[in-house]
Amino acid sequence: MILAALLAILIGSGILAWLVGRLNKELPRYIALVSLMIDLILTAAIFFNNQGTTDEWIIDFSAGWIPHFGIGFHLAIDGLSLLLLLLTFVIGIVSVLVSWKEINENTGFFHLNILWIIAGITGVFLSLDLFLFYFFWELMIVPMFFLINIWGHENRIYASYKFFIYTQAGGLLLFIAILVLYFIHGRQTGIYTFDFPALLGTSINPSTAFLLMLGFLAAFLIKLPAVPLHNWLPDAHTEAPTAGSVILAGLLLKTGVYGLIRFVMPLFPEASVNFAPYGMGLGVIGILYGAKLAFAQTDLKRLVAYTSVSHMGFVLLGAYAFNEIAYQGVVIQMIAHAISTGALFILVGQLQERIHTRDISRMGGFWQQAPAMAAMGLIFSMASLGLPGLGNFVAEFLTLLGTYQSSILVTCFASLGLIGATLYSLRIMQKVFYGKAKSLPAIADLNLREKVISGIMVIAIVYLGLFPGGILATAKPSLKKALKESTLLFSPERNQLKFSDPLEMFKSNSIP
Amino acid sequence: MQQEDFLYLTPLIIIAGMPVLIMVIMTFTKNFPVIFGISILGLYAAILSVLMPLPELPHAVSSFIRIDAFSIRLNAVILIGGLFITLLSYDFLHYQEGEKTEYLIVIFVALLGTMLLTASVHFISFFLGLETLSIALFILIAYRKSKDQAIEASVKYFVLASVSSAFLLFGMGLIYVGTGELSFPGIASALAEDKTNDVLLLAGFGMMMVGLGFKLALVPFHMWTPDVYQGAPAPVSAFIATVSKGSVIAVLYRFFYELRLFEIENLVVIISVISVLSMFTGNLLAIRQNNVKRILAYSSISNLGYLMIPLLTGDQTGLQALMFYVVSYIFTTLGAFGVVAVLSGREREAEMIADYRGLFWKQPVLAIVFTVMLLSLAGIPLTAGFMAKFYVVFAGIGSNLWLLVISLAINSVIGLYYYLRIVVAMFLPKDVPSLKVLSFTASLVLILLTAGILWMGVFPQQLLEIFAGISSF
Numbered sequence: 001m002i003l004a005a006l007l008a009i010l011i012g013s014g015i016l017a018w019l020v021g022r023l024n025k026e027l028p029r030y031i032a033l034v035s036l037m038i039d040l041i042l043t044a045a046i047f048f049n050n051q052g053t054t055d056e057w058i059i060d061f062s063a064g065w066i067p068h069f070g071i072g073f074h075l076a077i078d079g080l081s082l083l084l085l086l087l088t089f090v091i092g093i094v095s096v097l098v099s100w101k102e103i104n105e106n107t108g109f110f111h112l113n114i115l116w117i118i119a120g121i122t123g124v125f126l127s128l129d130l131f132l133f134y135f136f137w138e139l140m141i142v143p144m145f146f147l148i149n150i151w152g153h154e155n156r157i158y159a160s161y162k163f164f165i166y167t168q169a170g171g172l173l174l175f176i177a178i179l180v181l182y183f184i185h186g187r188q189t190g191i192y193t194f195d196f197p198a199l200l201g202t203s204i205n206p207s208t209a210f211l212l213m214l215g216f217l218a219a220f221l222i223k224l225p226a227v228p229l230h231n232w233l234p235d236a237h238t239e240a241p242t243a244g245s246v247i248l249a250g251l252l253l254k255t256g257v258y259g260l261i262r263f264v265m266p267l268f269p270e271a272s273v274n275f276a277p278y279g280m281g282l283g284v285i286g287i288l289y290g291a292k293l294a295f296a297q298t299d300l301k302r303l304v305a306y307t308s309v310s311h312m313g314f315v316l317l318g319a320y321a322f323n324e325i326a327y328q329g330v331v332i333q334m335i336a337h338a339i340s341t342g343a344l345f346i347l348v349g350q351l352q353e354r355i356h357t358r359d360i361s362r363m364g365g366f367w368q369q370a371p372a373m374a375a376m377g378l379i380f381s382m383a384s385l386g387l388p389g390l391g392n393f394v395a396e397f398l399t400l401l402g403t404y405q406s407s408i409l410v411t412c413f414a415s416l417g418l419i420g421a422t423l424y425s426l427r428i429m430q431k432v433f434y435g436k437a438k439s440l441p442a443i444a445d446l447n448l449r450e451k452v453i454s455g456i457m458v459i460a461i462v463y464l465g466l467f468p469g470g471i472l473a474t475a476k477p478s479l480k481k482a483l484k485e486s487t488l489l490f491s492p493e494r495n496q497l498k499f500s501d502p503l504e505m506f507k508s509n510s511i512p
Numbered sequence: 513m514q515q516e517d518f519l520y521l522t523p524l525i526i527i528a529g530m531p532v533l534i535m536v537i538m539t540f541t542k543n544f545p546v547i548f549g550i551s552i553l554g555l556y557a558a559i560l561s562v563l564m565p566l567p568e569l570p571h572a573v574s575s576f577i578r579i580d581a582f583s584i585r586l587n588a589v590i591l592i593g594g595l596f597i598t599l600l601s602y603d604f605l606h607y608q609e610g611e612k613t614e615y616l617i618v619i620f621v622a623l624l625g626t627m628l629l630t631a632s633v634h635f636i637s638f639f640l641g642l643e644t645l646s647i648a649l650f651i652l653i654a655y656r657k658s659k660d661q662a663i664e665a666s667v668k669y670f671v672l673a674s675v676s677s678a679f680l681l682f683g684m685g686l687i688y689v690g691t692g693e694l695s696f697p698g699i700a701s702a703l704a705e706d707k708t709n710d711v712l713l714l715a716g717f718g719m720m721m722v723g724l725g726f727k728l729a730l731v732p733f734h735m736w737t738p739d740v741y742q743g744a745p746a747p748v749s750a751f752i753a754t755v756s757k758g759s760v761i762a763v764l765y766r767f768f769y770e771l772r773l774f775e776i777e778n779l780v781v782i783i784s785v786i787s788v789l790s791m792f793t794g795n796l797l798a799i800r801q802n803n804v805k806r807i808l809a810y811s812s813i814s815n816l817g818y819l820m821i822p823l824l825t826g827d828q829t830g831l832q833a834l835m836f837y838v839v840s841y842i843f844t845t846l847g848a849f850g851v852v853a854v855l856s857g858r859e860r861e862a863e864m865i866a867d868y869r870g871l872f873w874k875q876p877v878l879a880i881v882f883t884v885m886l887l888s889l890a891g892i893p894l895t896a897g898f899m900a901k902f903y904v905v906f907a908g909i910g911s912n913l914w915l916l917v918i919s920l921a922i923n924s925v926i927g928l929y930y931y932l933r934i935v936v937a938m939f940l941p942k943d944v945p946s947l948k949v950l951s952f953t954a955s956l957v958l959i960l961l962t963a964g965i966l967w968m969g970v971f972p973q974q975l976l977e978i979f980a981g982i983s984s985f
Contacts, residue, residue: 065973066972066973066976067973068972068973068976068977068980069906069976106873134893135893138892138893138898139893139894141892142887142892145932146939149936149939150939157936160936161929161932161936164928164932165925165928165929168924168925168928169925172921172924172925173921175902175905175921176905176909176917176918176921179905179906179909180909183909183910
């Protein structure tokens, strides 16, 4: 029930914010903030009350929705979705805060969109019914479209079309694959249902399974994004308002990873293992190509957008390594990337607010004028390049460690991505904060609201870098579940390096 | 004809009686609001009578008409659609110089034709219904007779409808030659006994498909659609797109299912090709349009293409998918044309995309209504259009119609583009001149339609249960 309440609060306050927004411009901000806080507190309560639980699902809520088709309103939460929900609400709060001064037109409708995107994402992380999952999957696209389309920058209309059409195309293939799975299961068992746990055991002949998996992948790899399908991302991220970019990078991309781990791996273990070389290949291409393109950008926001492509390449790589260490890396990367890239987008937003451009060649020397901002820039650039002690390092290290057990060659190439990350991160620092001051009127440093936002992000990324153990422990059962089938199929004799338990490694702080 | 037949025919009798009643009243008074009110009451009575519980279903009234679950449910939808169209017409008639009340008479005649079509099980009633509908439509399309476009559209529709009727009649004739029967059950049993001449029958069915293809605007018989939609007043375009097409598709389904034509392979191939062509042509041609009415015309072409999928499944699921899709399509399209009608003024209709620029900032409710309608046409969740498309894909995959399902998916993406163009225009920065105040009736209709579409999209279970009652004919 509490899970349904999480959604109801967001959807309801969204409508309320819109209605109130016509009377008062400021009120919607508070409504959005309060509703997200309530959701965060509720989720945190679930988190603290259920530590160390061994149940498969911490909370499992099921109600009828459209029994005619065997569609249920089935929500459930486990370690992985719990972590992602916490992330969702934190990022949600941050995105409301960064828009506090940036968005002054139609605040009511703006916050309706923000809250409904968050509701869609929350639904995606909670649904265990495939139809419901698809419903939420689509639901988050429309408000995001409006967010980019109405409050975006110069080229927003083109970017919003591209975003909508790309994601919708992937979504439809996912939808058809879900339906086929439904019919295969129905014909085998006589029970027609979209319920994921029920569909799990379906035996599908290998070639059909591979096609179905491609249908699922179409949607997830577009969202992720994997390289040949990444084209929508730079435009959408660049043109969206800051809040939109933060949500896109922090949350929307994560729904693709989540779908991969939650649904694709358990439903099609064999097909996924067969796809693994391609998956890892796409991951490496994403890492290197994203880094290369990031380095070449002159638009600071576009640069940050391409770093997303590069970072998400690690996630794809880890997801197809089929071992627990890599999966731990994937989980940390999801959170770390949301925070570090989100923070960089916020930084770009703050700069743009002050100098009205995102062109790197017109920036420089901000270190003297805005030391606090420059410090934040330094911290998150370092996070982005994978400095030990910050979250991204743990993530990338674990991912590479896990991948090494699966394929040494791929790991070697992927490691080059760290050099790429160093290049583009240092370039941000060099061009924006060092050198001679270019903009004549000095820019203002961060104000209190901006410091609070950045402060939250800094604490999160440092905590993640120093104490990832708690998060890993929470996610562990979910990852085991996701890997249950596929690890057996994935040639174990190649696992030359053996680690007893990745958690041990962090507890003793020494690699055996 | 027995006494109890009248009970079953009450809705038809009310609708048939209304033109006479209006004509009688017109001899006393020509006060438009009064006659308009009486028409609305008449439609309301007809809706109530169609929902009235009947002792026994299905019930055959002679060998021409059969009242069953299918026809009752469709007639309810058609009458509700007719009621909404009449309400939306009020503004347009208000601006109209000269004759106003005749419009209502013709609307009733057209509705009579559609209701006859949904219940017909015989070539005679089929053809009569279709012609009653078509002749009424010629008049309605040309109702703004001061406009050249309207006359052009009407003549175009007249010529093509006559040609298509000729094809239809020829096809019926060939089938009669082959089987010696005119009623659907008769032809079905003749087909089952296989005492038939295949080539003759196939030619007959082919001819009929050409005729019906024209009426439904399926590719390659679609050429008239955009011009007619553009030339006709928005409420009439809505009538053609929704009620008229809904009833023709109903009789096509009845014919197809009763005769089990989906078992004839050649016919299935022909219809698959027509379906795929309609989807692609409709959507691709809509992309470059700047006229909202033409966009809706092309959109209806592709929607009819989607509707061929449940026709070919030939099972219960297909029939229910059809019902759901038709209901969703009728209400959505009505809503879309309703917005066009509401925004139209005395001089010209709000038919260009540019007319909608910044609408959201001036008339947020109207813009949201239109957005919901367009998203429903595009098949985005929360709307009826999504559930409808889901049901059609569901039926298609259940019957392994892969080609059609995949092209539906591709076309949904193409279609999205031009629906979004209108949506985007509405959310652009404000620079529209301030708009007139909306009339009460029109706002009521639009709000009801929006609520209905959202309800169908989020809680479709009740409607699905209603349609689950349609087991067979």
